[in-house]
Amino acid sequence: MASSAEVRVVATTRVPLLRRPPPHLEQIPLSLFDAWFLPLSPIQRLFLYDDDGGADYPSLVESLKSSLADAIAVFSPLAGKLTYVPSTGDVVVDCSPSAVGDGVEFLEAEADGEARALSSAERYDVPAFLRLIPGLQAPKLPAPVLAVQATRFVGGGGGVAVGVAVHHAVKDGHSFWRFMDAWSAAACGRPSPPAPAFDRSAIVHPMAADVARRILRKMTPELPLLRTTKSVRQPLQHHEAITLELDSHRIADIKNRIVELDEATRASPGTDQSRRRLLPSTFVAVSALVWSSVVLARSQPDEGAGADADARAHLVFFADCRRRLDPPVDAAYFGNCVRGCVAEAAARDLADPRRGVLHARDAIQRAVTEFLERPMEAFDTWLDTVGALIRQPGFVAVSASPRFQAYAAADLGWGAPSRVESVSESAPDGLVVLTGGRKEASVQITACLSPVHMEAFRLQVLDW
Structure with missing residues (x-):
């Protein structure tokens, strides 16, 4: 399927909500964590399957709809609508009978070509991938929360793509993969995972509702109109996207080499030799390898970069606050419960081909330590900080987590997908997505970078 290949929607149906939510969950207000994400792009994931498991396509579609219905019966807010309440200034996930009555939009589509051509390409076809994802952008509230698209490849080797779009204000990555795991369990006949918890009062804060409203006024001042945040409105088509996979042996080598460099440093005269560093997570x-590799690639002499000896480089990453709040929030909590963290280091240190990873590791570990000690510090301003960094030429961000078992959680009844990707038309240059890979204990890296930097980045990640 080339960029110019057409995707034809052949049917649009609705997957019904099988069980009405209890009365206390008919109006779920956005929390102070949710409110940040209201104007941002949806979470969009693409699952490519090289074959259909031998099932005829109508049966496969009906199976997808049936298992999706079982999943959203438990994850009922996904069938709701984001709605503005003028009397209070709140935005809620409306799960009342009138809001959930339409169910979830399900698109059936066809595309020329074969799934294998897309799933096997290291550098992926951004426009082609985007056409396999259902649209969920809404200019104003009320707005749907979830949409799904199933695309059959006709001609060639066939295959199937399942695209999922979810509004980011309703859930973070942790919650997204819990939902996908529940959908997979329903499709495969596995026991259901633990039930999710939706009650926003689980997040204890002395002024939770007031803070959420203040963030809403700041991020979306024209409610019910939604304006996509300018800091993320940058076409991905201007960059390239590449996907690499590091297997468990490669990851172990990276960790061991970091420790070896530590030991070599301690052996140098005048250094503190009393403290032994442990293997990094x-x-x-x-993340240290990715960050230093991006900075190194951007500092190549022919790019005219790296001339400023005092330049600082920053890495943005997101940390899960569930276990860090007081009291802690249960892992089953379904919603957003993350905040941004920023690591900082000298760009010239990170651009060192041999020791840049070590400098990056130290800076990331400092940022992690600061988060663990003060998880809610400067909470009202962290997205402002991130937005300012996105506009800087040295921006790098790592999203998602190697803990997210993307391939295992996306077996929808006929085997794990051959490719899982985060797809966006507004990802900035320097965005890197980490998830669990196809192989056990592997990590998948998807990086969005300028074409002139991509090959240097690739070689450093694979060869360091």
Whole structure:
């Protein structure tokens, strides 16, 4: 399927909500964590399957709809609508009978070509991927929360794509993959995972409702109109997107090499040799490699970069606050419960081909430590900080997590997908998405970068 290939929608149906939500969940207000994400782009994930498991396509579609209905019966807010309440200034997920009566939009489509051509390409076709995702952007409230598109590839080797779009104000990555796991369980006949919890009062804050309203006024001052945040309105088509996979052996090598560099540093005269560094976590190790590799690629002499010896580089990443709040929030909590963190280091240190990863690791670990000690510090301003950094030429951000088992959670009845991707038309240059990969304990890296930097980045990640 080339960029110019047409995707034809052949049917639009609705997947009904099988069970009415209890009365206390008919109006779920956006929390102070949710409110940040109201004007941002939806979470969009594409699942490519090289074959259909031998099922005829109408039966496959009916199976998808049936299992989706079972999943949203438990995750009822996904069938609701984001709605503005002028009398209070709140935005709620409206799960009242009139709001959920339409169910969830389900598009059936066809495309020329074969899924394998897309799933096997290291550098993916952004326009082609976007056409396999249902549209969910809404200029004003009320707005739907979830849409699904199933696309059959006709001709060639066939295959199926399932595109899922969810409004970011309703859930974060942790919650998204819990929903996908529940959908997979329904499709495969596995026992259902633990039931989700939707009650926003689980987030204890002395002025939770007031803070949420203040953030809404700041982020979406023209409610019920929605304006996509300018800081993320940058076409992905201006960049390239590449997907790499690091297997468990490669990840172990990266961690061990970081420790070896530490030991070499401690052996140098005049250094503190009393403290032995432990192996970094997979997130810290891979993020350090990614960040330093981007900075190194951008500092190549022919790009005219790296001349400023005092330049600072920043990495934005998101941390889950569930276990860090007081009292902690249960892992089953369904919604947003993340905040941004910023690591900072000298660009010239990160651009060191050998030791840049070590400098990156130290900076990321400092930012993690600061978050663990003060998870809610400067909460009202963190998105302003991130927005300012996005507009800087050295911006790098890592989203999602290697803990998200994207492939295992997307078996929708005929096997795990051959490719899972985060797809966006507004991802900035420097955005990197990390998830669990196809193989056990592997990590998938999807990076959005300028074409002139992509190959240097790729070689550094694979060869360091």
